Amino acid sequence: MKKLAFYTWMASTAILILSVGKVFGANPDTVWIRTSAQCEMCKEAIEKALAYEKGVISSDLDLKTKKVKVVYNSAKTSPEKIRKAISGSGYDADEVAADPKAYKRLPSCCKKPQDR
Amino acid sequence: MRTINKPNFVLFLFIFISVFYKSLAQNGVAAIEGKVWAYNEKGIKVPLPYASVYWAETTNGTTTDVNGNFTIHRIPGVTLLVASYIGYRSDTIEVTHPDEPIEFTLSMSSETLKGVEVKSRQDNSFVSKLTTIKTEHITTEGLKQLACCNLSESFENSITVDVGYTDAVTGAKQIQMLGLAGVYSQLMLENMPFLRSIAAPYGLNYVPGPWMQSIQVSKGTASVVNGFESVTGQINLEYLKPEHWENRAYVNLFGSTEGRGELNFMGRMPVGNNLSTLLMAHASMQQSEMDHDKDGFMDLPRTRQINLLNRWTYEYGDLGHSQLSVNFVSEDRWGGSLGAYNMPSWRQQGLYASDIKNQRFQAFLKSGFRLDDHGHNSVGLQLSGTVHDLDAFFGDRYYSASDRELYANLIFQLEPGHSEHHKISAGASFQLEKLTEYFYEDSLIRNHQTPGVFAEYTFTPVESFTIMAGLRADNNSVFGTFVTPRFHLRWQLTPSIVLRGSAGKGYRTPAMLTDNLGFLSSSRQIIIEGEPGLEKAWNYGMNLTKTWEWSDSRKVDLTIDIYRTTFDQQWVADADVSARKVLLYNLEGHSRSNSFQAEVRVEPAKGFSLLGAFRFNDVKMLLNNELRERPFVNRYKALLNLSRKTRFDKWQFDVTLLWNGDARIPYTADNPTEFRLEERSPSYIVAHAQITRRFKHLEIYAGSENLGNYRQHHPVLAANDPYGPFFDASMIWGPLSGRMIYAGLRWTLL
Numbered sequence: 001m002k003k004l005a006f007y008t009w010m011a012s013t014a015i016l017i018l019s020v021g022k023v024f025g026a027n028p029d030t031v032w033i034r035t036s037a038q039c040e041m042c043k044e045a046i047e048k049a050l051a052y053e054k055g056v057i058s059s060d061l062d063l064k065t066k067k068v069k070v071v072y073n074s075a076k077t078s079p080e081k082i083r084k085a086i087s088g089s090g091y092d093a094d095e096v097a098a099d100p101k102a103y104k105r106l107p108s109c110c111k112k113p114q115d116r
Numbered sequence: 117m118r119t120i121n122k123p124n125f126v127l128f129l130f131i132f133i134s135v136f137y138k139s140l141a142q143n144g145v146a147a148i149e150g151k152v153w154a155y156n157e158k159g160i161k162v163p164l165p166y167a168s169v170y171w172a173e174t175t176n177g178t179t180t181d182v183n184g185n186f187t188i189h190r191i192p193g194v195t196l197l198v199a200s201y202i203g204y205r206s207d208t209i210e211v212t213h214p215d216e217p218i219e220f221t222l223s224m225s226s227e228t229l230k231g232v233e234v235k236s237r238q239d240n241s242f243v244s245k246l247t248t249i250k251t252e253h254i255t256t257e258g259l260k261q262l263a264c265c266n267l268s269e270s271f272e273n274s275i276t277v278d279v280g281y282t283d284a285v286t287g288a289k290q291i292q293m294l295g296l297a298g299v300y301s302q303l304m305l306e307n308m309p310f311l312r313s314i315a316a317p318y319g320l321n322y323v324p325g326p327w328m329q330s331i332q333v334s335k336g337t338a339s340v341v342n343g344f345e346s347v348t349g350q351i352n353l354e355y356l357k358p359e360h361w362e363n364r365a366y367v368n369l370f371g372s373t374e375g376r377g378e379l380n381f382m383g384r385m386p387v388g389n390n391l392s393t394l395l396m397a398h399a400s401m402q403q404s405e406m407d408h409d410k411d412g413f414m415d416l417p418r419t420r421q422i423n424l425l426n427r428w429t430y431e432y433g434d435l436g437h438s439q440l441s442v443n444f445v446s447e448d449r450w451g452g453s454l455g456a457y458n459m460p461s462w463r464q465q466g467l468y469a470s471d472i473k474n475q476r477f478q479a480f481l482k483s484g485f486r487l488d489d490h491g492h493n494s495v496g497l498q499l500s501g502t503v504h505d506l507d508a509f510f511g512d513r514y515y516s517a518s519d520r521e522l523y524a525n526l527i528f529q530l531e532p533g534h535s536e537h538h539k540i541s542a543g544a545s546f547q548l549e550k551l552t553e554y555f556y557e558d559s560l561i562r563n564h565q566t567p568g569v570f571a572e573y574t575f576t577p578v579e580s581f582t583i584m585a586g587l588r589a590d591n592n593s594v595f596g597t598f599v600t601p602r603f604h605l606r607w608q609l610t611p612s613i614v615l616r617g618s619a620g621k622g623y624r625t626p627a628m629l630t631d632n633l634g635f636l637s638s639s640r641q642i643i644i645e646g647e648p649g650l651e652k653a654w655n656y657g658m659n660l661t662k663t664w665e666w667s668d669s670r671k672v673d674l675t676i677d678i679y680r681t682t683f684d685q686q687w688v689a690d691a692d693v694s695a696r697k698v699l700l701y702n703l704e705g706h707s708r709s710n711s712f713q714a715e716v717r718v719e720p721a722k723g724f725s726l727l728g729a730f731r732f733n734d735v736k737m738l739l740n741n742e743l744r745e746r747p748f749v750n751r752y753k754a755l756l757n758l759s760r761k762t763r764f765d766k767w768q769f770d771v772t773l774l775w776n777g778d779a780r781i782p783y784t785a786d787n788p789t790e791f792r793l794e795e796r797s798p799s800y801i802v803a804h805a806q807i808t809r810r811f812k813h814l815e816i817y818a819g820s821e822n823l824g825n826y827r828q829h830h831p832v833l834a835a836n837d838p839y840g841p842f843f844d845a846s847m848i849w850g851p852l853s854g855r856m857i858y859a860g861l862r863w864t865l866l
Contacts, residue, residue: 039168039170039176039177040177040178040179041168041177041179047764048764051763051764051766052764052766052810052811052812053812105362107168107200107201108168108200108201108206109168109170109177109198109200110168
């Protein structure tokens with residue numbers, strides 16, 4: 001009986017933690033940002049970096065146009081902040097150039113063709 | 117007249133495999149297959165996982181899998197294929213014969229090595245298909261699945277290495293491989309002997325989890341390059357390195373309901389252009405006294421540990437590099453009766469206590485240089501020195517030991533003719549060991565010098581077949597000259613099936629008592645017959661790996677292993693004569709271990725993995741003219757591990773179930789009825805679970821070890837009379853502490 005109570009407690013804690021993680025998105029806005037992504041790896045890296053940004057709900061990068069579609073909560077972030085985050089992961093974001101330190105760390109397939 | 121006088125096997129294989137390859141490749145000209153290799157820091161050619169391969173001037177690319185293999189679709193009109201990996205010089209190959217596999221070999225470029233960031237997805241653990249010796253890699257990701265405070269807890273998701281307590285007082289954990297004590301597997305830190313002799317019983321606690329970059333576990337005989345000591349296998353630890361570690365600082369905090377607290381800190385500093393340093397610090401404490409089974413004894417000892425490491429790397433441009441590391445550990449573990457710690461007169465009160473103080477200082481210096489532009493030939497020198505002092509009492513028994521070690525190893529790696537078919541490693545080593553052990557009137561004072569020479573030849577006639585033969589000769593100042601032959605073979609029958617075999621000899625110079633310190637936590641009379649001699653053993657093994665792969669994230673790996681170890685001479689502890697004695701002597705009679713293991717790893721979808729493993733051990737030795745099972749070795753063991761990661765690894769869930777079969781308990785029939793034990797331990801299941809949440813610079817984890825709260829009840833015999841004749845805390849087969857819930861955080865500063 002004690003065991004059962006313990007497992008129930010564990011399960012409910014887990015569910016609680018899980019539900020806190022959900023984004024309660026209000027006012028979703030969308031912005032398209034042109035990036036310097038080169039390959040599948042860069043797409044993965046940019047989308048992952050954005051996933052860990054505050055206020056970003058989802059992102060999808062199209063490698064053909066190199067544009068990333070970002071859905072965000074305008075109460076928590078702004079296109080400027082999103083561009084800065086992309087730059088911080090080593091890629092150009094519209095007129096914001098890639099952070100040079102982060103750019104240096106990119107795998108060479110993600111660097112611009114002239115730097116390879 | 118033409119005669120074919122050597123219809124040799126290898127040639128036959130070569131033809132067989134090339135025909136096979138041809139027939140396979142012709143079906144898929146639309147896609148090109150190949151492999152990316154790289155010369156690592158020691159100049160050894162290894163497959164390069166997660167390297168990028170792409171068509172020049174396009175965005176069409178792919179990455180290599182864990183074995184360095186890749187498949188890429190052709191693009192009409194484009195023939196230049198590029199392979200690149202951070203820290204390595206990119207290479208371009210013109211594809212003229214699309215039906216032939218493409219091979220890239222990249223070499224390191226030291227300039228770009230600093231501050232690299234490899235952010236590719238990593239499996240938690242994997243078995244490489246390409247190395248000649250089958251090696252199980254436990255990666256940083258795999259280590260993070262566990263509470264994993266230190267090395268002794270790093271094997272909970274693996275069935276290859278078992279971990280168990282040695283006694284119910286000191287909380288020392290011992291590992292086992294192939295059913296034999298951990299001391300028979302050679303533990304190494306960055307390919308140098310580590311935690312030998314008197315450091316073995318508690319040493320696993322001196323390796324904090326966050327310090328480790330990876331662990332490589334290989335069963336069976338090892339390469340002769342690293343010495344004569346491995347019998348059942350090899351465990352190599354790689355610590356984080358300043359030149360590779362991507363962050364500036366890292367803090368890890370951990371706390372558990374059993375009262376354990378840990379703090380880990382790491383900081384990196386670039387000092388100059390070519391010089392970098394990393395400081396690693398660890399402090400841990402367990403000060404609460406728990407007694408779940410109300411026998412008056414703490415379940416786990418009170419421990420305190422300080423552990424500091426500082427390492428430096430200097431890079432000589434493209435030529436090579438040197439590494440220097442200094443490490444200091446101080447640990448105190450106090451176990452026994454509740455309340456004795458704060459009671460100066462505990463002995464007069466009839467209470468029991470044991471206290472073990474360890475102090476250890478280790479330093480190493482490693483240098484490696486290329487002897488030519490391509491890194492085909494290289495030279496490496498390893499130097500290491502250790503000072504270790506152990507002072508302990510167990511009730512009214514005192515034991516002290518001190519160990520001074522020096523180790524030097526010079527290795528040349530050559531590729532004659534710059535061809536990949538022949539490789540030679542050769543060199544010389546020197547080992548100095550000054551060991552003293554005091555236990556009552558018994559003492560061991562050992563002053564050994566062991567110079568040795570070795571050579572190893574690796575022949576790879578075709579990519580799918582490798583044979584490696586090694587030989588070394590060592591001259592020990594006491595035991596004389598002995599020869600160590602070792603063989604390895606790897607045959608890739610098809611691209612997805614690899615068969616490996618190994619056979620070889622191993623030796624060890626055991627310390628008198630350290631391998632069996634658990635018996636000191638008892639009233640057993642300890643009878644030491646003679647001085648420990650040179651332990652000698654043979655090990656033979658075979659294993660098979662098969663992979664089914666549908667895509668990068670959907671695959672199944674199957675591994676089957678069979679190993680046999682036989683001892684010619686062994687220093688054993690025999691607790692089967694009487695429940696009130698333990699005999700230590702050189703056993704020249706039969707002692708063997710047979711082990712079978714099967715493992716299936718399934719990745720049904722991205723972010724989801726499942727591991728199932730089963731193992732059977734048959735470990736017997738001749739005790740009193742009777743072939744008996746080695747005590748406390750589980751005959752059967754099974755493991756099930758489930759791991760789930762959400763997109764971008766934000767959440768991670770891990771559950772492990774471990775089923776431990778029964779094991780033999782030593783003879784206790786000459787004890788009074790209430791202190792007799794069953795002949796065999798019951799089988800039991802333990803479960804572990806962990807949840808991890810990742811944020812931008814922070815990871816929070818919480819979990820539980822031993823979820824089902826399974827414990828060995830009354831692990832201490834005659835706990836109420838610790839100075840009486842029947843007291844025994846060394847008969848341990850199961851978990852000592854109950855369910856532990858823990859939580860921790862890892863914070864990283866980029």
